[in-house]
Amino acid sequence: AQSVTQLGSHVSVSEGALVLLRCNYSSSVPPYLFWYVQYPNQGLQLLLKYTTGATLVKGINGFEAEFKKSETSFHLTKPSAHMSDAAEYFCAVSYAGGTSYGKLTFGQGTILTVHP
Amino acid sequence: DADVTQTPRNRITKTGKRIMLECSQTKGHDRMYWYRQDPGLGLRLIYYSFDVKDINKGEISDGYSVSRQAQAKFSLSLESAIPNQTALYFCATSDLRGREGDTQYFGPGTRLTVL
Numbered sequence: 001a002q003s004v005t006q007l008g009s010h011v012s013v014s015e016g017a018l019v020l021l022r023c024n025y026s027s028s029v030p031p032y033l034f035w036y037v038q039y040p041n042q043g044l045q046l047l048l049k050y051t052t053g054a055t056l057v058k059g060i061n062g063f064e065a066e067f068k069k070s071e072t073s074f075h076l077t078k079p080s081a082h083m084s085d086a087a088e089y090f091c092a093v094s095y096a097g098g099t100s101y102g103k104l105t106f107g108q109g110t111i112l113t114v115h116p
Numbered sequence: 117d118a119d120v121t122q123t124p125r126n127r128i129t130k131t132g133k134r135i136m137l138e139c140s141q142t143k144g145h146d147r148m149y150w151y152r153q154d155p156g157l158g159l160r161l162i163y164y165s166f167d168v169k170d171i172n173k174g175e176i177s178d179g180y181s182v183s184r185q186a187q188a189k190f191s192l193s194l195e196s197a198i199p200n201q202t203a204l205y206f207c208a209t210s211d212l213r214g215r216e217g218d219t220q221y222f223g224p225g226t227r228l229t230v231l
Binding site for chain 1: 161
């Protein structure tokens, strides 16, 4: 069975500082990996995803994530935090095949707070 | 206009009442999903439908039922609401046939409170 663990339910950074949100997954087959963002009182919006190919994936709003198969990780980073990045971030995984194709399993979420 | 819409956006109800949450999409996607979000638990899958004739239980389907009235409409029902069904509910869609792969697109959510 696939699962996702996000390390740290809350992360706080100063404006301009590096953002690092950690995600580890378990999957017995090649995974599709996603990061979604949820702003207050809104639905989830896709930030970026990894399917195949280049392991460093660039997304919207300056975020990027690197798929590391050996570490079963897909950490999300942004070099310089902005106040508008304050939100909850979700890592998710789906199988790349089989009857579970397309079904997402989400991590618990990480709330990012950005201080002036 | 939003591609995935949910109605109502907020609902307060009492224990034992029947509640229906509705989801409509204009993306032309075949696959639709219902999730609930609880603090610290992320999103958990309630039901999903790969096409109009295909309905599947997710990890937490007890106490819920669904209806896929058309490709564009997928409703979630709570036959007899209970307080621990208080949560934020999301509908999502995806299309595995095209270039988008299995990216899911989410509606704005319905906040349900059961007293």
